[in-house]
Amino acid sequence: MTATTKSPWGIDRPIGVAVLGMGNVGTEVVRILREQPQDLQARVGAPVVLRGVAVRNVDIDRGVPAELLTTDAEALVARDDVDLVVELIGGIDLPRQLILAALNAGKSVVTANKALLAEYTGELAAAAENTRADLYFEAAVAGAIPVVRPLIQSLAGDRVDRVVGIVNGTTNYILSAMDETGADYAAALAEATRLGYAEADPTADVQGFDAASKAAILASLAFHTRVTAADVYREGISRITEEDLETASALDCTVKLLAICERVVGIPGEPLPEDGGKERVSVRVYPALIPRKHPLASVTGAFNAVVVEAQNAGRLMFYGQGAGGAPTASAVLGDLVMAARNKFYGGRAPGESVYAELPIAPIGDTPTRYHVNLQVEDRPGVLAKVAGEFAKHEVSISTVRQEGHGEGARLVVVTHHALESALAETVTALANMESVTSVTSVLRLEGTEE
Amino acid sequence: MTATTKSPWGIDRPIGVAVLGMGNVGTEVVRILREQPQDLQARVGAPVVLRGVAVRNVDIDRGVPAELLTTDAEALVARDDVDLVVELIGGIDLPRQLILAALNAGKSVVTANKALLAEYTGELAAAAENTRADLYFEAAVAGAIPVVRPLIQSLAGDRVDRVVGIVNGTTNYILSAMDETGADYAAALAEATRLGYAEADPTADVQGFDAASKAAILASLAFHTRVTAADVYREGISRITEEDLETASALDCTVKLLAICERVVGIPGEPLPEDGGKERVSVRVYPALIPRKHPLASVTGAFNAVVVEAQNAGRLMFYGQGAGGAPTASAVLGDLVMAARNKFYGGRAPGESVYAELPIAPIGDTPTRYHVNLQVEDRPGVLAKVAGEFAKHEVSISTVRQEGHGEGARLVVVTHHALESALAETVTALANMESVTSVTSVLRLEGTEE
Numbered sequence: 078m079t080a081t082t083k084s085p086w087g088i089d090r091p092i093g094v095a096v097l098g099m100g101n102v103g104t105e106v107v108r109i110l111r112e113q114p115q116d117l118q119a120r121v122g123a124p125v126v127l128r129g130v131a132v133r134n135v136d137i138d139r140g141v142p143a144e145l146l147t148t149d150a151e152a153l154v155a156r157d158d159v160d161l162v163v164e165l166i167g168g169i170d171l172p173r174q175l176i177l178a179a180l181n182a183g184k185s186v187v188t189a190n191k192a193l194l195a196e197y198t199g200e201l202a203a204a205a206e207n208t209r210a211d212l213y214f215e216a217a218v219a220g221a222i223p224v225v226r227p228l229i230q231s232l233a234g235d236r237v238d239r240v241v242g243i244v245n246g247t248t249n250y251i252l253s254a255m256d257e258t259g260a261d262y263a264a265a266l267a268e269a270t271r272l273g274y275a276e277a278d279p280t281a282d283v284q285g286f287d288a289a290s291k292a293a294i295l296a297s298l299a300f301h302t303r304v305t306a307a308d309v310y311r312e313g314i315s316r317i318t319e320e321d322l323e324t325a326s327a328l329d330c331t332v333k334l335l336a337i338c339e340r341v342v343g344i345p346g347e348p349l350p351e352d353g354g355k356e357r358v359s360v361r362v363y364p365a366l367i368p369r370k371h372p373l374a375s376v377t378g379a380f381n382a383v384v385v386e387a388q389n390a391g392r393l394m395f396y397g398q399g400a401g402g403a404p405t406a407s408a409v410l411g412d413l414v415m416a417a418r419n420k421f422y423g424g425r426a427p428g429e430s431v432y433a434e435l436p437i438a439p440i441g442d443t444p445t446r447y448h449v450n451l452q453v454e455d456r457p458g459v460l461a462k463v464a465g466e467f468a469k470h471e472v473s474i475s476t477v478r479q480e481g482h483g484e485g486a487r488l489v490v491v492t493h494h495a496l497e498s499a500l501a502e503t504v505t506a507l508a509n510m511e512s513v514t515s516v517t518s519v520l521r522l523e524g525t526e527e
Numbered sequence: 528m529t530a531t532t533k534s535p536w537g538i539d540r541p542i543g544v545a546v547l548g549m550g551n552v553g554t555e556v557v558r559i560l561r562e563q564p565q566d567l568q569a570r571v572g573a574p575v576v577l578r579g580v581a582v583r584n585v586d587i588d589r590g591v592p593a594e595l596l597t598t599d600a601e602a603l604v605a606r607d608d609v610d611l612v613v614e615l616i617g618g619i620d621l622p623r624q625l626i627l628a629a630l631n632a633g634k635s636v637v638t639a640n641k642a643l644l645a646e647y648t649g650e651l652a653a654a655a656e657n658t659r660a661d662l663y664f665e666a667a668v669a670g671a672i673p674v675v676r677p678l679i680q681s682l683a684g685d686r687v688d689r690v691v692g693i694v695n696g697t698t699n700y701i702l703s704a705m706d707e708t709g710a711d712y713a714a715a716l717a718e719a720t721r722l723g724y725a726e727a728d729p730t731a732d733v734q735g736f737d738a739a740s741k742a743a744i745l746a747s748l749a750f751h752t753r754v755t756a757a758d759v760y761r762e763g764i765s766r767i768t769e770e771d772l773e774t775a776s777a778l779d780c781t782v783k784l785l786a787i788c789e790r791v792v793g794i795p796g797e798p799l800p801e802d803g804g805k806e807r808v809s810v811r812v813y814p815a816l817i818p819r820k821h822p823l824a825s826v827t828g829a830f831n832a833v834v835v836e837a838q839n840a841g842r843l844m845f846y847g848q849g850a851g852g853a854p855t856a857s858a859v860l861g862d863l864v865m866a867a868r869n870k871f872y873g874g875r876a877p878g879e880s881v882y883a884e885l886p887i888a889p890i891g892d893t894p895t896r897y898h899v900n901l902q903v904e905d906r907p908g909v910l911a912k913v914a915g916e917f918a919k920h921e922v923s924i925s926t927v928r929q930e931g932h933g934e935g936a937r938l939v940v941v942t943h944h945a946l947e948s949a950l951a952e953t954v955t956a957l958a959n960m961e962s963v964t965s966v967t968s969v970l971r972l973e974g975t976e977e
Contacts, residue, residue: 105839109684119751119882120683215681221840223673223681230680231665231673233570234559234860301569372846375825389555389857390671390847396822397843407839410684415877424874427865432569 091124092417093158097131097150097175098166099139102189102216105406106163106413107141117410121417129153131166154179160420163409164188173197180204180212185416187409189216195290195306198297202429211419211426213412218291219244219381221404222397223411228298228385229427235387237299239339241523244291246379246400247282248314248334250274252322252364253377256331261319274379284313285362288336295383296338296360301433304338304360310440312363321518324450324489330366331374335523337361340435344444345494357438366448367524374524441498446475446525448491449504450518455486459512463488466510470503471495491522541574542867543608547581547600547625548615549589552639552666555856556613556863557591567860571867579603581616604629610870613859614638623647630654630662635866637859639666645740645756648747652879661869661876663862668741669694669831671854672847673861678748678835679877685837687749689789691973694741696829696850697732698764698784700724702772702814703827706781711769724829734763735812738786745833746788746810751883754788754810760890762813771968774900774939780816781824785973787811790885794894795944807888816898817974824974891948896925896975898941899954900968905936909962913938916960920953921945941972 096107110117110127117125130141131150139146147153154162154175162179164186166172172193176186181204188194194201194217205212215225219242228237243249247269254265266283269275281287289309296304314334325332342354367374372394376382381399386392398404419425453459460479467474473493480487492500508516546557560567560577567575580591581600589596597603604612604625612629614636616622622643626636631654638644644651644667655662665675669692678687693699697719704715716733719725731737739759746754764784775782792804817824822844826832831849836842848854869875903909910929917924923943930937942950958966 109839113686116686117684120880221837222843223677226676226681227673230865231676231858231861233864234567234862235857236563236566387671387857389559389853389860391854393672393845393847395843395845398841403839404841407685407837408681410839411681412684414683415680418877419874422875424869425872427868430570 091126092121092160092420093126093128093156094161094163094413095128095131095153095156095159096163096165097153097172098164099130099132100165100167101402102405102409103130103165104139105402106165106409109406109410111141117414120414121421123417123421125413125417128156128159150175151178154184155182160184161413161416162186163413164190165409166190169193169196176201177204180208180210183208183210185211185213185420187213187412187416189214189405189409191217191287191290191294192306195293198294198429199303206428209425211416213416213426214294215412216405216408218294219383219395220397220399220401221407222381222383222395222399223408224295224383224395225298227395228295232385232387232390235389237385237387239337239386240295240299240383241373242291242295242336242381242383243333243373243376244336244381244383244399245282245288245334246381247275247279248285248288249376249381250379251283252314252317252332252334255317255319255322256325257377259319259322262315262317283315285311285334288334288362292336292338292360292362295336296358297431299338299385300340300358300435301430302358302435303431304358304437308360308437310361310363314364317364318518321520324448324518324520325366328366328448328491329369330522331369332364332520333367333373334362334364335367335373337523341438341443344496356435357442358435359438359443361440361443363521365521365523371524441496441501443497444494445497445500446492446494446522447500447504448489448520448522449507449516451488451490451507452514452517453486453488454512454514455483456512460488462510462512463490463507466506467492467503470499470506472499472503541576542571542610542870543576543578543606544611544613544863545578545581545603545606545609546613546615547603547622548617549580549582550615550617551852552855552859553580553615554589555852556615556859559856559860561591567864570864571871573867573871575863575867578606578609600625601628604634605632610634611863611866612636613863614640615859616640619643619646626651627654630658630660633658633660635661635663635870637663637862637866639664639855639859641667641737641740641744642756645743648744648879649753656878659875661866663866663876664744665862666855666858668744669833669845670847670849670851671857672831672833672845672849673858674745674833674845675748677845678745682835682837682840683877685839687835687837689787689836690745690749690833691788691823692741692745692786692831692833693783693823693826694786694831694833694849695732695738695784696831697725697729698735698738699826699831700829701733702764702767702782702784705767705769705772706775707827709769709772712765712767733765735761735784738784738812742786742788742810742812745786746808747881749788749835750790750808750885751880752808752885753881754808754887758810758887760811760813764814767814768968771970774898774968774970775816778816778898778941779819780972781819782814782970783817783823784812784814785817785823787973791888791893794946806885807892808885809888809893811890811893813971815971815973821974891946891951893947894944895947895950896942896944896972897950897954898939898970898972899957899966901938901940901957902964902967903936903938904962904964905933906962910938912960912962913940913957916956917942917953920949920956922949922953
């Protein structure tokens with residue numbers, strides 16, 4: 078059934094499409110497939126025909142002819158006249174099984190399923206390779222914003238050093254609201270839920286799971302290394318307080334949930350280890366301070382943006398709507414047109430590229446910068462003692478500010494880059510110091526040159 | 528010699544590359560080809576071998592083995608072991624002839640030659656189609672920033688309504704400098720020349736020819752319609768004065784040289800004509816006021832950015848370095864890797880898509896907004912007379928501000944959207960009014976919602 082094994086010119090007949098799932102994105106994809114057949118045909122070179130849509134319940138009126146709807150996704154995927162499968166079900170087990178069935182039959186697949194990809198890209202890509210089918214997933218990261226294709230194709234001849242992105246609209250909406258209105262986390266979350274930016278169960282977003290899946294995908298593409306969600310260090314935003322945002326403002330910073338993928342060798346600003354340092358990949362998701370003048374700082378509300386730093390290209394930024402039915406459908410349709418063209422003309426999308434096989438750096442070995450707020454006893458020598466604790470852990474201090482007097486005396490410390498493990502140990506030690514009443518806030522600082 | 532006519536699996540041997548031209552970009556491309564063969568091989572799937580570099584003078588030491596250099600570009604392109612040609616000569620006639628020779632022989636071509644593409648894409652694409660070769664040109668627009676590929680591929684299933692970009696670094700450097708330092712045009716140009724941002728003969732940049740070529744390419748891709756440089760209305764920046772920048776600042780705007788590609792039907796905010804209005808494409812390059820809060824306003828110095836507005840994707844922005852040897856080489860290498868993969872695996876890049884064949888709207892039929900500064904006689908009733916002249920041409924006024932007294936009396940008028948022809952006629956009529964001493968500045972206003 079695969080095209081490319083028959084002729085270099087592909088299959089010379091309408092391209093049949095099956096859509097699995099009809100949520101926000103599926104509904105838009107089905108609408109466009111049905112409303113714009115001429116445009117799609119002109120762009121593909123052959124008619125693109127919707128063969129069927131798999132849904133859980135065929136009795137709901139979806140404005141789609143009943144004969145197109147089916148609950149039997151497996152049978153739909155297996156149909157002889159289906160060449161392309163668009164998977165928009167979500168979840169892991171069922172879509173995994175359906176995508177594998179499609180790929181094993183030589184059918185190309187377009188998916189937006191970041192959670193599945195962050196776990197099983199290796200397996201899916203191998204199945205695609207085996208039958209020379211395509212596996213496209215632009216919509217899995219940052220919705221309509223082309224990030225996957227630029228990383229795979231446009232930067233194919235460059236060396237990417239770092240990818241930093243705001244890739245979750247829910248958390249960005251919440252943090253923007255806290256920054257702009259002074260709301261606390263609970264109030265901002267409630268507002269996001271009311272406006273439909275947060276789901277009823279917001280765990281996947283606010284605990285950073287969604288961003289971690291996307292970070293795994295971005296890192297895999299950027300570094301030609303297989304990175305799964307389990308490799309991603311992850312912290313959510315639920316412990317961010319309005320005081321953290323105030324602290325950020327005082328430093329001319331804001332707080333963003335960042336997905337950070339970077340090559341690490343040693344500590345920035347310090348000499349490399351004697352062996353030259355082995356290059357590793359650090360992939361992490363956490364809320365962090367970034368300077369207001371950083372290009373990501375002005376990305377507010379539910380928008381997404383990804384900054385890519387490459388050796389030759391320099392710093393690139395991609396910005397747009399990271400979620401929503403229509404924007405995500407745009408990304409799905411772009412993939413669908415390309416996959417259909419390949420079916421028709423007999424080409425193939427680039428497969429998985431994991432030749433570099435870089436090891437993953439554990440979070441403890443990753444260089445970061447800390448911003449620490451301490452409540453301290455108002456006694457002479459406290460600053461010296463606190464500074465001594467940093468020095469003991471070989472953490473170099475960038476600035477210390479002493480504020481207030483008496484019971485409200487505070488120290489605000491910003492470090493240079495140091496290993497995360499040393500920073501974490503320093504904070505633990507500080508919390509146990511007699512003259513430190515409490516550690517009121519610890520935030521990482523990203524996006525500085527230093 | 529073409530791969531795809533032999534087998535769907537492509538040619539199973541090293542991919543031979545010829546580089547034509549060794550300026551800034553060519554030098555970087557050659558360096559990367561020679562220094563990173565393993566990376567390129569891993570990404571292509573086959574070794575990529577530099578067969579030769581065509582230069583005008585082989586006696587200059589370029590750090591490249593002499594046996595790789597030749598002055599005979601034609602013979603190099605024709606070599607049996609050359610599968611891919613990278614054209615970085617510049618100019619029109621010679622590269623056109625060499626690219627056609629390559630494509631006619633079934634060899635794929637990567638070029639950064641915007642001037643050539645803006646004129647001859649139709650001819651080149653037809654030659655590529657004929658032998659099923661690839662024609663890639665990501666580097667022709669906005670250097671390292673992936674814009675061409677997102678328009679062709681990522682948005683293949685969407686409908687693009689507008690593309691607005693800052694696509695010329697030289698003019699953006701000059702206008703940024705005028706905005707930031709208050710320098711006049713001549714001083715800013717001199718500084719740009721000193722720093723290497725402007726060429727000795729800056730005509731192509733400052734008169735907007737370079738941006739117009741890029742606008743033609745962007746419009747062709749965005750609207751699936753063949754647009755050539757001759758279709759682009761063009762004004763350069765050489766008449767922009769420091770007063771224009773001051774005026775802009777007073778309006779909380781800045782001045783940018785914009786490449787604007789948009790679908791036009793009627794006038795924004797006014798009822799459509801009775802026939803529903805025929806959709807046309809407007810492509811134009813001129814300096815214009817844009818609000819400081821517009822995403823393009825913060826693109827300063829030699830940077831480039833392109834905003835794409837699509838029906839489903841919404842507003843996307845791409846930002847980065849639009850010129851320079853290494854960034855442009857990054858785009859060339861990305862194309863080269865994809866073209867080499869296609870040679871090896873037997874795929875093909877999407878060809879030219881011009882099915883929509885939309886007509887081009889002449890500048891007079893394009894809706895724009897004007898900002899007009901008038902020196903007027905300080906007499907009662909002047910404002911009414913001036914306003915009457917706008918009304919006579921059916922141009923609706925958004926704001927009028929009266930400034931100064933006596934000889935320095937000024938009127939600052941900002942219009943709503945109106946047809947460019949009506950606006951231009953209004954300005955001519957104003958210049959001839961007795962009570963108007965002079966029209967001191969006319970600037971278009973872009974990037975407003977209205």
